[in-house]
Amino acid sequence: MIFIPPAAGGDMRKSTIYFSFLIVLFLLSGSIFFLSSAQRRNAASDLEEMGRTVKELELTDLSLFMEAxxxxxxxxxxxxxxxxxxxxxxxxxxxxxxxxxxxxxxxxxxxxxxxx
Amino acid sequence: MKRWIDKQKNIIDFTLSSLLRRKGKNTALFLVYTLIVFLLASVMFYTYALKKEAALILQNAPDIVVQRTVAGRHDLMPVKYVEEMRKIRGVNTASPRLWGYYYDPRSRANFTLMVSESHPLPAGDIIIGSGISRSLRAFRGDMMTFRTHDGDLLTLQVSDILSTESELVSADIILMAEEDFRDLSGMAKEYATDLTLRVRNQEELRTIAGKIADLLPGMRPIIKDEMLRTYDSVFDWRSGMVVLMIFSSVLAFIIFAWDKASGLSAEERKEIGILKAIGWETSDVIVMKFWEGAVISLTSFLTGMVLAYIHIFFTPAPLFEGALKGWSVLYPSFRLTPFINPYQIATLFFLTVVPYTVATIVPSWRAATVDPDSIMRS
Incomplete structure (x- = not known):
């Protein structure tokens, strides 16, 4: 198989551009896990507040489906x-x-x- | 190793050029692929986060709720049964719960009326959930008028508003004094809606529930585990019409992708023939096709997943909002806490990326093993 060498000094290779893009996508996807744990930490007080309300009012359900x-x-x-x-x-x-x-x-x- | 990497880079360069030559077709495939991953990942993220949040919040729910049933229907509970419940070994506290619904014809909203010992209120005062406050523009000091069971009007003053942080559990709640509740609902003093029990040992919940059912046959005990499991099954990500609808689009996509990936066009066959004629080996052609499949499926998968995360955890999930709101006038404004299950993401990866990549390789391998001369002539 004959491999053509990349153009000297000219444009960036397509594979380099694609891999750079892929790395960004991987980093973004990976950051979902870090981001979610940070968001969970921030939401801890809200969850606590909801738990307290459930305990105080002796609630049994979420107020999600309120149509009937x-x-x-x-x-x-x-x-x-x-x-x-x-x-x-x-x-x-x-x-x-x-x-x-x-x-x-x-x-x-x-x-x-x-x-x- | 460097030589291998260079070779792969060259093949990827060629693959990308080849994909760009069929720009329109491949862009359409990428968009549809991304949309499918986005939809599936959105459902997975949404249902898992809601399930986890419900499980965490409802850990504080009463250990057992005891309802009374008459002729198979929920009926009012005589308060005298509280004493009988307290006598059951293992029961820590038993208390009557006063709650019910109120349909407000002007706002066409259903409220949940409650009397709470933790929020003792003087007659004439109410505390409303922030969902009601927002929807009806009712604020501290405002008056709200209710029609009682016998048709009279009862005007109560909003003395406070429940916190917005707790909206997911309290959006439609109106807390009021016991006498106002009884005036409004017409519930006699010796009755309550149901009873709640707190139990010393959580291991004994089922035994105690069994004892209640034996002791008072008209009672229906609902243990905490059942409450939690209700939400577990309600939000099972494989459940509901949403998944059914997505499933049909996934099927359509599978057919589309399979057709695209497994059937080579005459142009692609010719391309393989030329590559073989100029010295590419069968393995090189297969590697090229592997990269072609991987570029499309991996890019679509990662893009779809990131978009789904933004959709669910950074916006009010507009895709599901309509179905959740349904016909209700009141609706809690809440942002889900992101709980992510890596197992689900791995499943989605293996169900989307792997089959597509494999499907692109097989027909190319078949074409690559044929004599280049005959491919180009055909």
């Missing part, structure tokens, strides 16, 4: 919610696009143990 009463507290709703029309029915509220049937529903033994 049975999506507001998924951990407190009965076993046929949020898919309350039918265990496998598609939820007509948009939160149904993010939630799936809770695992507890599939474990009949748990139902027997705690919900008599």
């Amino acid at each position: 009463r049975y999506t507001r507290h998924p951990s407190q709703s009965d076993l046929q919610t949020a898919f309350q029309d039918h265990p496998m029915a598609m939820e007509h509220f948009p939160s149904g696009s993010l939630m799936k049937v809770p695992e507890v529903m599939r474990e009949s033994s748990r139902y027997e143990t705690l919900d008599r």
